[in-house]
Amino acid sequence: MRISSFVPAIMAFTLFTATTQAAPAHHERAIDLLKRGGSSTTTAPGLIDAVVKIFIQAETKILVDACVDLKVSACADVIVKLNAKAKVLGLIEADVNVKNLEISAKADVDADIKARIDLDLKAVVLANIDAHVRKVVLKACPKADKACLKKNAHSIVAQVAALINVDVKKLTVKVKADLAAHAKLRLDLFIKKLDLNALGLARVTISAIAHVRATVDVHVKAFIDVCAKLLVNAKVIADIGAL
Structure with missing residues (x-):
């Protein structure tokens, strides 16, 4: 070389x-x-989690409390009627007083309606709050820093509330659509479980009708309006600004 x-x-x-x-x-x-x-790399996720926690705690309470009135109204909007025909001497049909059974059937239907609304609230509204908060926060404050969160706290709360209200409307649509069907299903199950022999009604045929009043629209609107008003919560804004 x-x-x-x-x-x-x-x-x-x-x-x-x-x-x-x-x-x-x-x-x-x-x-x-x-x-x-690198403290900022750990602080950002921590702050987002803190904001999510604030929203979930505050908004869940608001929605659950508001849903109490919705459940009561929905139950009041469902009318339950039982009809019974008994055969006398095996030939002639006669009306049977089933008022007490009707009261029991209504109570059974109401309990089912309340349980279903609770489940729908969790699935349609509450389950989405976490994702809504993260989406809004990261869009408003990509770094999720305290200064940005404090500056945009009111806007963040308003935007999250708007997304939750969309879900609230979906909830009411589902509740309205399912009320009559769920009530009828529950009535059918109620009748099948009856021990007619024990009631002395072995030869009685019972039918049931579930009807939803038009006032359900008024009650649904009231629920939506209450949620829209309460979800933009001054305490939530203050808590986010104080992080």
Whole structure:
């Protein structure tokens, strides 16, 4: 090998060796810098989680409380009627007083309606709050820093409330659509479970009707309006600003 080509080769090898030896030290310094200056990488997720927690605690209480009135109204809007015909001497049909059975059937239907509304509230509304909050917060404050959250607290609460209200409307649509069907299903089950022999009605045929009053629309609108008003909560705004 000629000297002219050998010298550059030696220099290249020396440079490569120095670089590879320096790399670990440089890597360690970089990690150290990340450790010392990386608090923001852990703070952002922590702040988002804190905001989510504030919303879930506050809005869940508001929605559950508002749903108490919705459940009472929905039950009042469902009318239950039982009809019974008994055969006298196996030939003549006569009406049977089933008022007490009707009261029991209505109570059974009401309990089912309340349970179903609770389940629908959780599935259609409450289950989405976490995702709504994260979406709004990251859009308004990509770094999720305290200064930005404090500055945009009111806007964040209003935007999240708007998304929740969309879900509230979906909930009311579902409740209205399912009321009559669920009531009828529950009535059918109620009648099948009756021990007619024990009641002395072994030869009685019972039918049931469930009817939903038009006032359900008024009660549904009232629920939506209450939620829309309460979800933009001054305390939530203050709590986010205080993080």
